[in-house]
Amino acid sequence: NNKITIAIDGFSSTGKSTIAKQLANQLGYVYVDSGAMYRAVTLYAMQNNLIGDAYFKEETLIEQLPTIDISFAFNKTLGFAEVFLNGVNVEKDIRTLEVSGFVSQVAAVPEVRKQLVDQQRKIGENKGVVMDGRDIGTVVFPNADLKLFMTASAETRAERRYNELIERGDEVDYQAVLKNVQERDYMDSNRKDSPLIKAKDAIEIDNSNMTIDEQFKVISNLVTKAI
Numbered sequence: 647n648n649k650i651t652i653a654i655d656g657f658s659s660t661g662k663s664t665i666a667k668q669l670a671n672q673l674g675y676v677y678v679d680s681g682a683m684y685r686a687v688t689l690y691a692m693q694n695n696l697i698g699d700a701y702f703k704e705e706t707l708i709e710q711l712p713t714i715d716i717s718f719a720f721n722k723t724l725g726f727a728e729v730f731l732n733g734v735n736v737e738k739d740i741r742t743l744e745v746s747g748f749v750s751q752v753a754a755v756p757e758v759r760k761q762l763v764d765q766q767r768k769i770g771e772n773k774g775v776v777m778d779g780r781d782i783g784t785v786v787f788p789n790a791d792l793k794l795f796m797t798a799s800a801e802t803r804a805e806r807r808y809n810e811l812i813e814r815g816d817e818v819d820y821q822a823v824l825k826n827v828q829e830r831d832y833m834d835s836n837r838k839d840s841p842l843i844k845a846k847d848a849i850e851i852d853n854s855n856m857t858i859d860e861q862f863k864v865i866s867n868l869v870t871k872a873i
């Protein structure tokens with residue numbers, strides 16, 4: 647078994663999932679979008695009125711954590727695994743700007759992180775996994791064989807996220823998307839538990855001026871060296 651573990655971290659909308667999916671497909675590895683798991687828990691909190699504009703019932707969410715089941719199922723047509731919340735496909739529902747507005751608060755709760763990190767480690771225990779997130783190279787898989795840290799300017803990132811939301815048919819405002827990207831980056835980088843930081847041994851990739859193909863070439867070379 648010469649399969650490796652690839653950890654991809656970085657700020658929001660830096661193209662982590664794009665490269666992670668490409669690598670997983672090329673290598674025949676499992677791709678895990680850890681952000682989808684935090685988003686699914688956030689959706690649960692929203693559906694159960696545990697979080698809103700002026701409140702966050704953190705204790706109740708913590709109590710209910712054992713009843714929240716997050717799972718993935720590979721979708722052949724899409725070519726990646728979709729996320730399920732208590733058996734319901736929530737892949738679309740977790741990508742809204744509303745969920746993005748609450749997710750960093752939910753992701754800052756240590757009990758939430760513990761449950762999801764345990765699950766992420768189980769999924770990756772046999773290697774052959776590409777996982778993207780904020781703390782994959784620092785906390786989830788500190789011994790990952792290859793660690794990437796993706797960056798791009800805030801404007802580039804907001805534009806990417808804006809185009810994604812518009813393509814899905816969501817009516818969003820560019821300024822609101824930019825504000826959300828900046829707020830999440832601030833909260834994710836400054837929280838106590840598992841803040842977003844570059845692991846010492848991570849390779850930083852700034853893709854502000856790279857096409858998706860250019861990025862894939864650069865990173866494929868790094869993977870070949872790591873295997």
Ligand code: C5P
Pocket residue numbers: 658659680681682684685749750751753754778779780781782830834
């Ligand atoms: O990757 P994505 O932007 O979908 O992640 C959504 C949010 O989930 C992040 O802004 C962050 O608050 C949280 N997250 C995290 N740790 C991870 C992945 C995501 O805290 N490993």
